[in-house]
Amino acid sequence: MTPERKLPERRSRKARRTRDTLAQAAFELVLDRGLRNVTVEEIAEAADVDRRTFSRYFTSKEAAALDSLRGDGDRINAALRARPAPEPPLLAYRRAVLDWLADPGAEPWHRRPRIFDLLVVAEEEPTLYAVFHHIRVDAQEDSVAIVADRLGVDPRQDIRPAVTVAAGAGALLAAQAAWVRGGRPDALPALVAEAFDALSADLLGEPRPAPEQHLDAPERHPGAPEQHRGITSTTSTAEEAERTEATS
Structure with missing residues (x-):
């Protein structure tokens, strides 16, 4: 490699190190002191750079503190690209997320300190x-493009890729919220699986549960009035018999 080619690569590595150092400083200061008790100047000082250098990499202290989460969307999307082509789209998204969670080398959330x-x-x-939301949206846009490619469709003309990703990302977000509320750092994979299980079995490409498996169906007793979609039928057995006799 010529010296001319090495120079841009060295600059790129240095820029990456500076960005990572700023992000790590913001991450630690926000967790140690609280977001409102940290300034951009303090983050820059902790990273041994000036305020102007900080502004070249980040627009806010929030963006710096959450920067490490951007790579997680990339890892999920890489796992999604690697899923077998015959898998239904939402099933592929589910398994991509679970692949990410199961890979220690990918440093999923529940394996990464703090x-x-x-x-x-x-x-x-x-x-x-709000910054976390924008990070998720950026990752989801890439996911939509990947799903569209798997289906061989144009996502501007076909709604299925966007619907697939909205459903899958929604399941992941619900699991993440339950994880945070629950207070158990090791519970994330189980919560993600549970959230995807809660989605429609049809969308996952799995068989629908048998009717008798639905526990919310009202139990009927002999002689009890029949119910149709929440409306109770008040027609008695005697009235039915009278109508039958009148028409015979």
């Missing part, structure tokens, strides 16, 4: 949560 604490703070701080 990420649980960061998400707890994000739930409590509106400005931090």
Whole structure:
């Protein structure tokens, strides 16, 4: 490799290190002191750079504190690309998320120190949560493109990729919220699986449960009035008999 080619690569690595150092400083300061007790100047000082350098990499202290979460969407999308083509789209998304959670090398949330604490703070701080939302949206846009490619469709003309990703990302978000409320850092994989199980079996490409498995169906007793979609039929057996006799 020529010296001319090495120079841009060295600059790129240095920029990456600077960004990572700023992000780590913001991450630690926000968790140690609280978001409102940390300034951009303090983050820059902790990273041994000036305020101007901070502004080259981040628009806010919230963006710096949450920067490490951006890579998680990339890892999920990489796992989604690797799923077998015949899998139904939402099933592929589910398994991509679970693949990410099961891979220690991918450093999923429940295996990464203090990420649980960061998400707890994000739930409590509106400005931090807004940045978290934008990070998720960016990742979901990439997911939509991947699903569209799997289906061989144009996502601007076919709604299925967007619906698939909205459902899958919604399940992940619901699991993450339950994880934060529950206070058990090791519970995330089980909560994600439970959230996806709660989605329609048809969308997952799995068989629908048999009718008798639905526990919310009202139990009928002999002689009890029949119910149709929440409306109780008040027609008695005697009235039915009278109508039958009148028409015979």
